[in-house]
Amino acid sequence: MSVDSLSPSHLKALGLLLEEGHVTKAAARMRVSQSAMSKILGKLREAFSDDLLVRVGNRLELTERAQAIRPRLEVILGELAAMASEAPFDPAGCRRWFTLAVSDYVAQFVLPDLLCSIHAEAPGIRVSLVTERSDTVVEELVENRIQVASAIEGEGPLPPGVVCRWVGTDSFACVGAKGHPLARNCDMEGYLKAPHVVVTGGSDKAGPIDRALSALGRQRTVALETSLFASAMEVVAQSDFILTIPAHIARHLARRYDADVFPLPFEVPPFRYGLLWHERYRRDAAHAWLRRKLVEQLQDSDYSH
Incomplete structure (x- = not known):
């Protein structure tokens, strides 16, 4: 048996087997006997030249x-279900798996x-x-390893097939420990000499800052790179390091860590943020x-503004 000869019924069975990881449970949901589902699994293994499910303990x-x-299979099954029925989408009866x-910061706040609303x-x-990585996020969307990603404007052109929905606009601001000298007067020389923490994982927030400085013929002192806002703020809150991030994130994290927020000593254009799929x-x-639901949450959440 080859992949080309698989029927929609085979694909449905495969989806249930991969979701349940259990032949008996998959058989019950498909309303066939356990032996029939075992035979289907055998055909699927032959078609894909792979065990698909292996016993561990x-x-x-x-x-x-x-x-x-x-x-990829979930996409195919979703399309088949849409073609088979014109009934409105029923969240309560949907069984899917999405990777975001x-x-x-977005995950925590x-x-x-x-997520509680979705589950309800x-x-x-x-x-x-x-965790989002700006250098691989588009590739992961194209290859369907992730189904939705957060993004900020200015990270390069999107390839054909990748869709963007902007949901808000923001600018950049600096964060320093409570009483940081730059909070009183952040001039260019002080900004450049201060040790910087750079958050690189969540859509590479460093990019626009360093591009703006490069256009001025200047360069800041980067002492630490991290993919996590939380670890960046732990360092900033107890040192003389500073952090340059989107202003709405800066305000919320500053309140949480009792830190100071202050403006940049140079112009960086505002940017839009949103979702990719x-x-x-x-x-x-x-x-x-x-x-x-994601767009509504990004627009309505206090942590997004």
Whole structure:
């Protein structure tokens, strides 16, 4: 049996097997016998030339091939379901798995209320949060390793197929420990000489700052790079390091860590922030529902402004 000969029924069975990791449970959901599901699994293994599920102790685990197949399969099954029915999307009956790439700030402050709301309305939707990396996020969207990512404007052109929805505008500000000398008077020389913490993981917030300084023929002193806002603020709050980040994040973190916020001594253009996804999900009802919830949360959350 080859992949080309797989029927929609085979694909549905594969989706249930990968979701449940259990032949009996998958069989029950598909309303077939355990032996019938075992036979289907055998055909699927033959078609993909892979075990797909392997026994580890008392349970079955997905192989690497199965983990790679799963997000693509969910898209296909979603499209098949949409074609088979014109009924409105029902969150309560949806069973999907979405991976979101966001900064630790978004994960810690913006998303918790939303994730609770998603679970209440759509208990069958599973969400995985991974740390966003600006150098790989587009590739991960194209390859369907992630389904939604947060982004800021000015990180280069998007390739065909990647869709962006801007949800807000912001500028940059500096954060320093309470009573930091630069909080009283942040001039260019003081800013450049101060040791800087740079947050690089969450959409590379350093890029616009260093580009603006380069245009002026100047360069700051970067002493620490981290992918996490939380670790950056732990350092800033107990040292003379400073941090340059989006102003709305600066204000909230400064309140949380009892730090000072002060303006940059040079101009950096405002920027937009929003969400990225791949156009393969344009007509995917579950994905559209999820991203609508994300947009609403980014627009309404106190931590986004």
